[in-house]
Amino acid sequence: MPTYRTDLIQPIVGQTSFGIWDLLNKGSDPFGAPTRAAITAEDGIRLLGKIGVPFVSLHDLDVGLDPWVTPNAKALDARKAEIAASLRESGVQVWMYTPCLFHHPLVRAGSVTANDARVRRMSLQKMIFALDVAEELGARWLTFWLGRDGAEVDALIDAKAAYARIADAVAMATAYIRGKGYQIRISLEPKPNEPRGDIYVATVGHALGIINLLPEADRNLVGVNPELLQHEAMAGLNGYHAIGLLAAAGKLAFLHLGGQTPLRYDQDHPFLGGNSDLKQSFYIILGMLRHAPKTICEFDCHPFRTEAGDDAREAFIRGNLEALGIMVAKAKSFLALPEARELLAETDARGFGFTADPATDPDGFRQALFAGEWNADTVAASLSPNAQALDRLVNLHLLGMA
Numbered sequence: 001m002p003t004y005r006t007d008l009i010q011p012i013v014g015q016t017s018f019g020i021w022d023l024l025n026k027g028s029d030p031f032g033a034p035t036r037a038a039i040t041a042e043d044g045i046r047l048l049g050k051i052g053v054p055f056v057s058l059h060d061l062d063v064g065l066d067p068w069v070t071p072n073a074k075a076l077d078a079r080k081a082e083i084a085a086s087l088r089e090s091g092v093q094v095w096m097y098t099p100c101l102f103h104h105p106l107v108r109a110g111s112v113t114a115n116d117a118r119v120r121r122m123s124l125q126k127m128i129f130a131l132d133v134a135e136e137l138g139a140r141w142l143t144f145w146l147g148r149d150g151a152e153v154d155a156l157i158d159a160k161a162a163y164a165r166i167a168d169a170v171a172m173a174t175a176y177i178r179g180k181g182y183q184i185r186i187s188l189e190p191k192p193n194e195p196r197g198d199i200y201v202a203t204v205g206h207a208l209g210i211i212n213l214l215p216e217a218d219r220n221l222v223g224v225n226p227e228l229l230q231h232e233a234m235a236g237l238n239g240y241h242a243i244g245l246l247a248a249a250g251k252l253a254f255l256h257l258g259g260q261t262p263l264r265y266d267q268d269h270p271f272l273g274g275n276s277d278l279k280q281s282f283y284i285i286l287g288m289l290r291h292a293p294k295t296i297c298e299f300d301c302h303p304f305r306t307e308a309g310d311d312a313r314e315a316f317i318r319g320n321l322e323a324l325g326i327m328v329a330k331a332k333s334f335l336a337l338p339e340a341r342e343l344l345a346e347t348d349a350r351g352f353g354f355t356a357d358p359a360t361d362p363d364g365f366r367q368a369l370f371a372g373e374w375n376a377d378t379v380a381a382s383l384s385p386n387a388q389a390l391d392r393l394v395n396l397h398l399l400g401m402a
């Protein structure tokens, strides 16, 4: 294993997390058998503790707390105590907890969107059970990744009903959280496709649209965790814009990070790994630093299938941390470049170019808008968007030449 650079890791490790399912991942894919030996959830948690990663996220299924697999309250309680002990001993906290609503054959035509009310009922029961476990384990978020809620044959489920059912499910969760006085909040994680031909919560825009369908009082309990690069890049979308939209809406819950070649299947490469777009990765971290510098960066990706050695998982964890450290350092130093500061100065303020802020003083803003004369030719003669100059600076800086 290479010596990963602690000078890059140390500044960011405190705001990181890993999905336990990513550490349990054995390298199998739809065409090939596992390449890595199995480990237990406890092994994974211990490894994170050893490296100093403060958070982990858990699927009920992966940590033996799935009530569909173990329909036995006593056994589930005993298992919960084991997981809690492992977290305590390792000094690792739960960042998010999620009811797996995509694995069981029962949810083959959707979980909370299924036409069959019995399947919807079982799915909602699982969600409520997960909320109790999550709160008890101290999780900050319960994530809804509704990967099985989508379609290949659209005749099967009315799409309006599907979105209403998703909103109902989320509203049920928020009502339960409020009723119990829980601290946890809900995050929606979008993905355009895979495993379904089309997934209903396809993009961050879809997720925001669903939040808008909720009762107003519940909306503050719900955020969005985009998965970047992967889930946005799979649809050829811009992850930097995804962060910007969520920041503007006050809905950025946290980030899922990983690597991805655009327009391919969900590769879940390590962050910056494989043919990941370095510039897009840079912009994502730039957006994060500008708008949510302390947000939790959770790596939701896994080692390449080629990595089968005993230290594959440790190298994977350290490698992701170092890759994030590299980009955070790059984005910070970019923002500190005098030339960048000068070129960017104009874009800083909301309603730039006017003294009044359209958000807080719409009347003043409108007056400023119509005050004074302007002339298209004068404006055109002095327009300087600086795009070429900034792009050059980004390239030089990213490649270590400025």
Ligand code: GLT
Binding pocket: 021, 098, 143, 144, 145, 189, 227, 256, 300
């Ligand atoms: C699944 C998916 C991830 C989600 C997980 C959370 S499940 O592994 O690929 O992107 O974050 O439910």
Ligand code: MN
Binding pocket: 189, 227, 256, 300
């Ligand atoms: Mn994810």
